[in-house]
Amino acid sequence: MEILATLIVLLLLCSLYILWKLYSQQSTKNCYLIDYVCFKAPCDQQVTRKIAGEIIERNRLLGLSEYKFLLKVIINSGMGVETYAPKNIIEARETSPTVNDAFQEMDEVIDTSVNDLFRKTNISPRDVDLLVINISGFSPAPSLASRVVRRYKMREDVKTYNLSGMGCSASLVSLDLVRNTFNSGKKTIALVLSTESLSPNWYPGKDKSMMLSNILFRTGGSVMLLTNDPAMRARAKMSLKCLIRAHTGANDNAYNCAMQKEDDEGIVGMHLGKSLPKAAVHAFSENFQRLVPKILPYRELALYVYRTIKQKVVKPAGKGNLAMTQIDYKTGIDHFCLHTGGPAVIEAVGRALRLSKYDTEPASMTLHRWGNTSSSSVWYVLGYMEAKKRLKKGDRLLMITFGTGFKCNSCMWEVNRDLADGGAWEDDIKNYPPQTLVNPYMEMYGWVADETDETFNREERAEEFRRSQ
Numbered sequence: 001m002e003i004l005a006t007l008i009v010l011l012l013l014c015s016l017y018i019l020w021k022l023y024s025q026q027s028t029k030n031c032y033l034i035d036y037v038c039f040k041a042p043c044d045q046q047v048t049r050k051i052a053g054e055i056i057e058r059n060r061l062l063g064l065s066e067y068k069f070l071l072k073v074i075i076n077s078g079m080g081v082e083t084y085a086p087k088n089i090i091e092a093r094e095t096s097p098t099v100n101d102a103f104q105e106m107d108e109v110i111d112t113s114v115n116d117l118f119r120k121t122n123i124s125p126r127d128v129d130l131l132v133i134n135i136s137g138f139s140p141a142p143s144l145a146s147r148v149v150r151r152y153k154m155r156e157d158v159k160t161y162n163l164s165g166m167g168c169s170a171s172l173v174s175l176d177l178v179r180n181t182f183n184s185g186k187k188t189i190a191l192v193l194s195t196e197s198l199s200p201n202w203y204p205g206k207d208k209s210m211m212l213s214n215i216l217f218r219t220g221g222s223v224m225l226l227t228n229d230p231a232m233r234a235r236a237k238m239s240l241k242c243l244i245r246a247h248t249g250a251n252d253n254a255y256n257c258a259m260q261k262e263d264d265e266g267i268v269g270m271h272l273g274k275s276l277p278k279a280a281v282h283a284f285s286e287n288f289q290r291l292v293p294k295i296l297p298y299r300e301l302a303l304y305v306y307r308t309i310k311q312k313v314v315k316p317a318g319k320g321n322l323a324m325t326q327i328d329y330k331t332g333i334d335h336f337c338l339h340t341g342g343p344a345v346i347e348a349v350g351r352a353l354r355l356s357k358y359d360t361e362p363a364s365m366t367l368h369r370w371g372n373t374s375s376s377s378v379w380y381v382l383g384y385m386e387a388k389k390r391l392k393k394g395d396r397l398l399m400i401t402f403g404t405g406f407k408c409n410s411c412m413w414e415v416n417r418d419l420a421d422g423g424a425w426e427d428d429i430k431n432y433p434p435q436t437l438v439n440p441y442m443e444m445y446g447w448v449a450d451e452t453d454e455t456f457n458r459e460e461r462a463e464e465f466r467r468s469q
Contacts, residue, residue, distance in 0.1 A: 031179045032227050032236035033413065037117045038376065038383050038424040039109045039195070039221040041084035047218070049081045049440050051090065058092060061206045064448075064456040069208050071448045073215050074441045078343040078364065081440050082428075083371035084219040086199040094202040101199040102138050109195045109221035110148060117223050123189065125152035130190040132177055134163040134170035134375055136404075138197030148193070167258065168339060169403025170194060170375040171222070172411055176243050182228035189229070195221030196374035203269030210269030216342060220373025220380065236416055238397070242294040243411035246287035254279040254406040276406075280345070283408035284352065284400075295398065295412050296332040303327075329353050333412070334395040335385055338363040339402050340370070340377040349400060362388075365432045369425075375401070380424065384432070387425035391415045 047055075056062070056070060088094060088101040118125060131154070133145045143162035148154075159181070166173050171194040178190045198217060203210045233239070248254040257276040262268050293301060304327055329336075336359050338349050346367065350360040362384040370380050378399045385391050395415040402408050422429060 029183050029185075030228050030230065030233070031175075031182055031240035032229075032233055032416075033238040033240070034123070034189075034225040034227055034232060034236050035117060035121050036222060036224040036237075036379055036382070037113045037120065038380050039113045039219075039223075040424040041108070041219050045084045045087060045090055045219065047081070047083050047085045047090075051085075052081070052441070054092075055089065055094070058094075059204060059206070061204075063206075063458065064451055064453055066206050066208070066211070067448050067451075067456075070211065070215065071441070073212060076343065077215060077371075078346075078367045079218070079371045080368045080434075082369060086219055088199050089202060095204045097200045097202065099140070099200075102197055103140075105197060105199045105219070106135070106138065106144060106147075106195070109219075110144075110151070110193065110223075113221055113223040114148070114152070114191070114193070117191075117225055121225055123225060125154050127189050128152075128154055128158060128191045129186075129188040130159045130161075130178060130181055131193075132161045132163065132174040132190065133193045134166055134174045135195055135197055136165050136167055136170060136374070137201045138199075139164040148191075165404070166375070167403030167405060167407065168341065168372070168374045168377065169401040169405075169407045169409045171378060172243065172399065172401050172409035173245070173407075175226075175240070175411065176245060176409075178226055179240060179243060187229040188227065190226045192224045192226065193221070194223075194375040194379070196376070201270065203267065205263050205265055205267040205269060207263040207267075207269065207271075209271050209273060210263055210267075212272045213270040216372045218371030218373055220370055220376050222376035222379035224379070233416065237419055238413040238415050241396070241412045241414055242291070243409070244287055244291045244294070245407065245409045246283050246290070247405055247407050248279065248283045248286060249405045249407075251279070251282070251406075254282060257406060258404040277344070277348070279406040280402050280408070281348070283402065283406050284349070287400075287408040287410055291410055291412075292327065295396070296327070296329070300328060300331045327354075329355075329398075332396065333398045335362075335390060335397040336360070337378045337381045337385070337397055337399040339400060340367040340372050340381065341402055342372065343367070345402065361433060362390075368434070369428060369432065375403070377401075383421075383423045383425050384429070386419045387422045387429040389418075389420045391419040393417050 086105045088097050131145055145160040145162040174192045203214055253275045257273040257279045259271055261271050338346055340363050346360050346363045362381045366380045366384055397413045400410045
């Protein structure tokens with residue numbers, strides 16, 4: 001009897017241990033955003049109208065055709081005159097960057113942002129179990145992840161990942177990596193850093209498809225602390241509910257529409273092709289087909305199924321997927337964090353999701369203030385919402401990003417508490433949205449529209465520009 005009783009007790013204890021283990025593993029599959037910081041560069045790195053003009057004037061290869069193209073792009077870029085560029089570009093050394101220029105740019109983002117985040121959260125670098133860095137255009141050895149480990153004296157067992165070449169959508173790729181690591185069941189604190197290296201990647205040629213990247217991309221970066229520890233949920237800002245990734249790189253047009261290559265003169269640059277919008281639409285569609293069931297309430301899903309069946313029965317000619325275009329995404333989402341790839345990208349996504357100007361305002365204002373900061377852009381958009389005190393407890397927020405490959409990644413967050421941190425927007429939020437978004441470059445380069453090949457004299461115009469300063 002004693003042996004039987006002992007076996008029963010042991011079985012009971014084993015069962016309790018297994019149940020506890022299952023509960024612990026399940027509870028640590030969550031992903032909480034403890035806090036985040038967006039980088040704000042020094043004022044002496046602002047790309048003012050004067051500096052932008054000087055940068056354009058320095059490229060001696062540009063003729064009237066290139067001037068007209070640049071003017072059109074700048075006017076339609078949606079950017080103001082307070083964005084930032086690396087020091088080597090501000091100091092007129094963009095055509096001869098050094099490795100130290102690239103390191104200096106990265107160190108500035110890392111030192112400022114990571115220090116601020118550790119100070120805000122009162123978490124020590126020694127507490128970090130997982131470090132993920134995504135920077136597409138600069139991959140030195142030792143890696144930048146190793147540079148951070150050394151800088152902050154992190155533990156010897158810290159897991160590090162250094163992602164390169166992932167483009168503007170890399171931030172959510174890093175987030176997915178963190179989430180998958182969290183599923184192991186061990187309580188973990190993760191540090192994620194998203195930025196882009198512009199210093200060594202300036203294009204000094206005259207291929208219009210490569211000149212675009214010089215205009216569109218600006219200095220920026222973000223750093224996030226995440227955890228799966230249920231005990232830290234109360235102090236976390238948001239909880240990750242789902243994350244969907246779509247990669248259409250098997251399609252040649254999608255793969256080739258945004259890539260680093262040489263122009264006809266052998267100059268390396270980032271090519272942004274005419275097929276990019278089509279590739280973005282395709283990736284967006286692939287992503288949302290899997291995302292929709294995870295973010296919409298049952299009623300809206302039932303309506304979607306009904307409309308889909310109805311469309312298959314009626315089969316209207318040339319109407320596309322009408323059921324998808326009729327979805328009311330606001331039934332499941334309160335806020336939309338869109339990638340700031342440009343006004344056309346924001347407007348296209350806004351139309352596809354049937355969003356109002358209020359919904360797309362955070363992305364448009366982020367583009368105006370900071371430019372396209374690549375993978376970190378959605379965090380500046382999030383910062384705008386928080387600084388405007390839009391984010392309330394229980395709200396659901398959707399992040400959508402696009403990147404080379406071609407990729408469309410999206411994720412949904414739930415806000416854990418009312419948020420009102422000014423962050424990088426602290427000094428500017430009162431001025432947004434501005435009274436007018438009239439492009440400030442029109443006055444400086446309005447003459448380009450009236451010039452012809454016969455009347456255009458580059459040297460005279462350059463001298464006229466210098467005198468106007």
